[in-house]
Amino acid sequence: MNTTARRAHSAPDATTADPAGGREADDAIVELREALVYDLDEGFARLVGAHQAVAYSVALRTTGHRADAEDLLAESLLRAYRALRGYDATRLRELQPRPWLLTIVVNTRRNQVRDAARRPRADGAEPPDRPSTERSVEDRAQDAETSDELAAQLARLTDVQRTAVVLRHVVDLPIDEVAEVLGCPPGTAKSHVSRGLSRLRALMTPPDGVHTAATSRSNP
Amino acid sequence: MNDMTDHPTDDLTDDAVSTDLLDELANLASPPPAELTEGLFDRLFDRWLTTESPLGPVLVAYTGRGVSFVRTSALVPGEQFLETHRRRFGRPLRRADSTPAGLVDALWGRPGSVPEVDLEGLSAFEHDVLAATRTIPLGQTRPYAWVAREAGSPRAVRAAGSVLARNPVPLLVPCHRVVRSDGSPGQYLFGPETKQQLLSSEYARAHDL
Structure with a gap:
């Protein structure tokens, strides 16, 4: 297999992620923090530049829809900005930008889904601003835009499993950052990832049983 | 098969299917479309x-x-x-x-195409008060009661005045053209004297034309 190609795909913010795929490079983090302390708006611009690609990937693969991903990204970033405004220099100097930002993306998405579920449905009339949150992730994953089968199957995982798999294997976060974003211990995060992968493997197994390894696992 | 070193924390990386699966998952990390990257900063x-x-x-x-x-x-x-x-x-x-x-x-109150104003985040009443005020032509004035009526709340004269006192876009929404019903200028964001000067100079310009 070609791990180099995978790295290139899975570390879209390669300039701030260290080559071993671990924590962001310390220098880049320190510079970003100092920029935020010195001039919040300029520092925020750098934060967006450094992390928009990874945040977009997470938004796209958790919503399953490009327009939703763009809206989610913009809303999350504005929330991030408003949160940063309330942080003092000490707090800013402790910031772990990537997991912190991805936590906001994941929580913002959770709130959107919850709000959409609560909102009463008027006979087929969709609110103009956020029409797609009215529909399930599964429905939208089957849109023509998401033709990729795996992307569609991701939508069939539970929210926490999907998020765990996306963070760990789509954007290549180390497990401790996955745990930080999910707000759980690393062991729990690991098990969400494992279960998500098992489910995906079962879902991806065609009925004709070509993938014998996976078939034998789910039907011993 | 170097997935063991690649993902040491995962338990299920030891067969061909999961290796393919992990590769496919990694391929789902799509960079944002170029127009998003360009548009994102403008949006934020x-x-x-x-x-x-x-x-x-x-x-x-x-x-x-x-x-x-x-x-x-x-x-x-x-x-x-x-x-x-x-x-x-x-x-x-x-x-x-x-x-x-x-x-x-x-x-400068010159004729021509006016720029859009963004009144997002204001209440419906605030929006209506500012929209009504925006229709008052150069060189003319209207009383606060007129604005309240135009905004659909004829009794909310004082509230209309409060909205204008917070006008986010003075000059573009000419709140200085809203005056007391006795004709005196009343309050202004930038002081009553400034309001009077602005009205005098607009009146002069409008009537010289």
Whole structure:
């Protein structure tokens, strides 16, 4: 297999992620923090530049829809900005930008889904601003835009499993950052990832049983 | 098969299917479309600039939808304008590299195409009060009661006055053209004297034409 190609795909913010795929490079983090302390708006611009690609990937693969991903990204970033405004220099100097930002993306998405579920449905009339949150992730994953089968199957995982798999294997976060974003211990995060992968493997197994390894696992 | 070293924390990487699966998952990390990257900063950041106006130098902020905030440098100087804007709108700002079309003419009350204003985040009543005020022509005035009536709440005269006292875009929404029913100028964001001067000069210009 070609791990180099995978790295290139899975570390879209390669300039701030260290080559071993671990924590962001310390220098880049320190510079970003100092920029935020010195001039919040300029520092925020750098934060967006450094992390928009990874945040977009997470938004796209958790919503399953490009327009939703763009809206989610913009809303999350504005929330991030408003949160940063309330942080003092000490707090800013402790910031772990990537997991912190991805936590906001994941929580913002959770709130959107919850709000959409609560909102009463008027006979087929969709609110103009956020029409797609009215529909399930599964429905939208089957849109023509998401033709990729795996992307569609991701939508069939539970929210926490999907998020765990996306963070760990789509954007290549180390497990401790996955745990930080999910707000759980690393062991729990690991098990969400494992279960998500098992489910995906079962879902991806065609009925004709070509993938014998996976078939034998789910039907011993 | 180097997935064991690649993902030491995963338990299920030891067969061919999962290796393929992990590769496919990694391939789902799509970079954002170029137009998103370009558009994202415009969507997140409002712009600000300084320019001249009949009130002296003003600071102006605008969003992708239109002009959102105008204040005089005398009342709200530089850094304080930026901070006031951030507190009021909760959005980051960058210095503008261009001036929205029609802005300068509109500030000076010259005829021509007027720039869009962005009144997002205001209540329906605030919006209606400002929209009504925007229709008052150069050289004319209307009483507060007229504005309240036009906004659909004839009894909310005092409330209409409060909305105008907080007008985010003075000059572009000419709140200085709203006066007391006895004809006296009344209050203004930038002081009653300024209001009177502005009205006198607009009256003169409108009637010289």
